[in-house]
Amino acid sequence: MNVRLNLMTGAAALVLLAGAPVAAQEAQDGSGGPDAVSLTIYNQNIALVEDTRSLTVPAGRSRREFPGVSASIRPETVGLSGRGLSVVEQNFDYDLLTPDKLMQSAVGDEIGIVRTNPGSGAQETQRATVLAANQGVVLRVGDHIEVLRDDGVPTRVIFDEVPENLRPRPTLSVTLDAEGAGQRDVTLTYLTTGLQWKADYVARFNERAGRLDLTGWITLTNQSGVTFTNADTRVVAGDVSLINNNSPYGRGYPQPPRPAVRGNGTEQGGAQGLADVYIYPLPEPVTVANNQTKQVGLIDVADVPASKRYLFEADSFTTETDPRAAEVAVIFSNDRASGVGTQLPAGVARVYVNDETGEPRFIGEDQVAHTPAGSDIVITTGQAFDVTVQPRVVSSQAAPKPAYYRWRTRFEMEYAVRNARSEAVVVEVRQHGLGRDTRLEDQSIEGVVQDANTIVWRVPVPANGETVLTAAVVTGG
Template structure:
C-alpha cells in the first residue's frame, strides 16, 4: 500500500510533456474548386463587394513532427475558411483537436499581447530633430488608449505633445499576419509527412460570359456565328492561391449551411487612441486616412435597344481563326465540372478570366418574335423582337453544357464588329434548344388586331376574330414566330401548322423581302364551350 501511494505521488509530481508547436511548410500543391452563389438568379450579376459563392480548397503541405503530441499550424489559409469543414489527411496519429485562430497580427493585438512586457518608446523633438529612446512597460490593453510605465512614471501614448513611436521586441505568441488553422496530433516516433488540408471557404463566386459574333453570308434565316465564353472568377479573400489547379462547378447545388456565419474570419483589430494629436488639444484625435477607393466596376452592359440591319459585310471565314485553349468538361453527378487546362493564380481581392468555350462555327436561325392574343390589341405596328435559335448538339456546332451567364451579340459592319444586343442565359444542357433574345428590330414590325367588339370577360365562350399584319423592310425574307399565348389558356381555329413550344402555341411564317403578310384566325379562352 505504501509503495502504491508513492507511485501515485511520483506520477502527480511529474509534469506533463509540453505539446510542441510545429509550423507546416507553405503549400507545395493547391487545388481550388469554385461554386457559384446558389441563390443567384439568371439575371443577377455577381456581387463584387459581398460574393456569396464558396470554394473547396485543398492544400498539400509538408510537416516535420516530433515524437509525442504536437500542434501543427497551417498559416495562410483563406480568411473565409469554414473551420468545421476542414479535413486533414496523411497524419499517422490522426487529428485530436482542431482550432481556428481568432486574432490576426494588428496594432491592437500587438499591444494586448505585450501587456506587462517591455517596449521601446522613441520621441522626436520637432525643434531639434533629436530622437530619444527609453524602455517602457505596457500597463493597459488597447481598448481606448495605451498607458506606459517609464522612468518618469505612468504616461499615456500620444499625450506628450511630441512625435513618438513604439518598438516591440517580438511578435506575441499566437499572432500571425495571415489566418491560421491548427490541429493537435500524436506521433509515437515522429517523422516527415506530406499532409493534405481540405476545407470550404466563403467569399468566392464565378460566372460565364459569352460573346456571339455573327458571320457573313447567311441564307434566309440561317446564320453562322462564333461563340466564345470566358469564366470570370471572383476571390474576395485576402489570400492568393498561386499556381493552383482550378476547377469550377456548374449546376444547381443544394446548400443548407450558412457558410457566411460559419466562416467567422479572424479579426484584425485597429488601434484607437483617445489623446490629443501633436499641436493642439482642441484639434481632437486625428481622423484616420480614408480607405483606398474600390476597384472600378466593369463596363456596364448597354441598356438601350440596339437593332440589327439587314446589311452583310464580307469577312474571313471562322475556320481560319486559331482556336484558344479552353477548359475541359467532366461529369459530377448531375452537375458539370470544368477544369482549367493549366495551373493559374487566383489572386486576393481580384477578378480573373479564363477561356471557357470556343465554338468556331455554330449554326443558328435568326427569328423575329411577335405575340398576338385577344388581350394584345395594338393601335399601331410595334417592333418585333429578335432571337438566335439553335440546338446544343454537335450537329449545330455546340454539344457542351453551357452554364448561365450574360451573352453579348456582335455583327460585322464596315466599321468593324458592332454590339447589337445583350441577354442573360440560363443553364443549358446538351440537347436542349438554346434561344438568345437580343433586342428589337427596326426593320420588321407586327400589328395584332382583335376585330370582335364584345367584352371578353363577359363572353368567354365566344370566338374572337383576330388578325395580324407583318411587314419586312429588309432586302431579304425573314421568319417571324408568332406566339398565341399558353395552350392551357387559349384555343385557336382557322390557322393550320401551329405547334406548342415550352407550353406556348406558336406559328412561324415567312415574310418576303420588302413585303408584308397578313394572317387571320379565331381565338377564345380554353375550357370555354358553346
C-alpha cells in the same frame, strides 16, 4: 525571450518598419504553405480547397500549425487525412498581426517611444504606458498624458513582444495523434467563402453567312484572404444545396434563386458529370492572388451555324392600339455537329456584328442559362423597331361546350406583321392565354399548338412589306 518590433507613425496609421520572428510557439511550425493545392469553385460563393503538405511528425501527440489557409475558412468543414494520423483537436486563428492590432494588444502595457531630432539626428528613448488605442493612441509618458501623432518629428514605437493570439496570416493549428514518427503527406480539405466564378461569352455574328464565332471566359474572383498559387482549379456548373444557417450569404438569409437550365440536352459534352452537376477543369494550374480577378479561357470555336429570330408574344387575346416591336435573338446549337458540343455554364453572352466597314459593333447581351450539350442557345439582343406586330380581336363569341367546361370561346384573330427592312424576314408569332382542348380553324398560315399555353405561327414578311395572319382559335376551361 522577448522580440522587438519597430513601428513608425504616419499621417493616418502606424506603418511597420522592421519585423521580427513570431514568438516561439508550443506547436511545431508547419510549412509556409501548401506543397500542392486544388480548388473546386461553385456558383454560390463557396469553394472546396484541397491542401497537401509534406510533414515530418513525431510519434504520439503533437500540435502542428498550418499557415496559409483561407481567412474565410468554415472551420467546421475541415478534414485532415494522412497515413497513420488522427485528429484530436483543431483551432483556427484569424486575428492577424497588423500595426493597429499590435497597438490595441498593448493597451495597459509599456512600450518604448524613440524620437529623432530632425536637425541633429539625436535620438531620445522613453517608456510609455498605452492607455487607449481606438481612433488614435493615448499614452502616459512620465507624469503627463500624450497623444501619439504625426507632428513632423520621426517617431518609432518599440514593442517588447508579439502577443501569441496575433498571427502574420490565418493559421489552422491541429493536435495530431500519429502511430509512428516519420515524413508523410497530409491533406487538408475545407470549404471557404470568398471564392467565386462566372462565365462570360462573346459571339461575333455574321448574319449574311449565318455563322458566328464563340469565345467563352471563366472569371475567377478571390476575396478569401489568401493567395492560391499554381492551383489545379475546377469550376462547377449547377447548384448544390446549402443549409441557410451556414449560408455564405449570411446566417438566416435565404439562398439566392438558382439559374434555370435551358433546353433539352441530348448529348454528353466535354465537362465531367458528377451528381447532376458539371465540373469544368481549367486547362492549366492558375495562381489567384487575394483580392484579384482573373480570366481563363473556357471555349473558342469558329464558324458555328447560327440564325436570327424575330419573335412576338401575346399573353392574351387582346387588341393592341399600336404595333409592338418584335424581339430579336441569335440562335445556335451547342451540339457536336455545330462545333460546340459541350455543356455551357450559365453566364452573360454579348453579341457583336460587323458594320459596313468591317468593324465589330455591340448589339446586345443576354443571360444564358445552364445549357446541356445538344440544346439550342437563344441570345436575345433587343427589339427590332423596324419589324412590328399588331394583334386585333376581330370577334369573340361563346362556342358550344361540354357540361364539364366553365367556358369555351371562339376568337377570330388578326395579326398585322410589318417589315420595314430591306430584306425579307420570318417572324415567329406566339399566342398565349389558352385553355383546354385548343383547336385552330381558318388559318391563313398553318400554326401549331406547341404546348398547353402556346400557339406558334411562323410568318414570312417581304422586304418593306406586310403580312396579315388570320386565324380562329377555339379554346376553353
